[in-house]
Amino acid sequence: MQHFLYAAVALSALASAHYTFTGIELNGVKKGSDWTYFREHTRGYMPTYGPDIASNDFRCQPGGDSGAKTDVLTVKGGDKLHFTLGFGKTGMDHPGPAAVFMSKAPSDVKSYDGSGDWFKAFDSTLCSSPSAITTTAWCSYKQPGVEFVVPDRLPAGEYLIRPQHIGLHESQGDGKGAQYFYSCAQVKIEASSANAWLPTRTVKIPGMIKEQDDGVKFNIWYPQPTAYPYTPGGPLIVGGQTQGDSKGVSKSIVTVAQKRSIGGSMIARARDLVSS
């Protein structure tokens, strides 16, 4: 009996080490249950490790290339979506950046495999000093999920939405030990703005993130970092939101209002203050 007890405790400790996204709250109201709107995948709560991001499975996980059995949630620009964790997990307890990626389906999202264009609609980095970069500096640390606001200028239609958290605790300079947690939800955006515009600065999966990206091979342990370079996965779209910054100066959530040139490349970084 004693041994069984120890085994059970060990198993639950293991289960609580990782996480994946299974549930959705729309404007604070829980919709459906686990896997109602997220494509159920076969990786469970286990992470994708560094080298495996070169696979098509990096789109929506193994088993997630079709959404025939998954419902489609109707949303509109300005809605707040909270992507929550399954397997009894209540917080993302690894240090690293969070992001939300979207891809518009050619027609209906249930049959879309995610092979088209993706763009980043939200990211979060450091909300406090990088001296605590092994834990609490990250805006997402211990958070119960990833929350974002549907950009209000996207064209009506059906989309995959892919929240992602990267655990950098074992990345240690070469990116091979980075842990990726993500799943794909299916949404239908109702007609919104007359100025609707589909982002053109897009990326493909695989390809959008590489082991050698500065934000992936990043070593949180040594030498002690003074900043985090950027969230990998292409530029944040105009109309998207970002929380925190590379030095943890502010934890404000701000909407990207326009692009300006940083270091020779156009990176969406000019911001309008939304809240603090």
Ligand SMILES: [Cu+2]
């Ligand atoms: Cu983990």
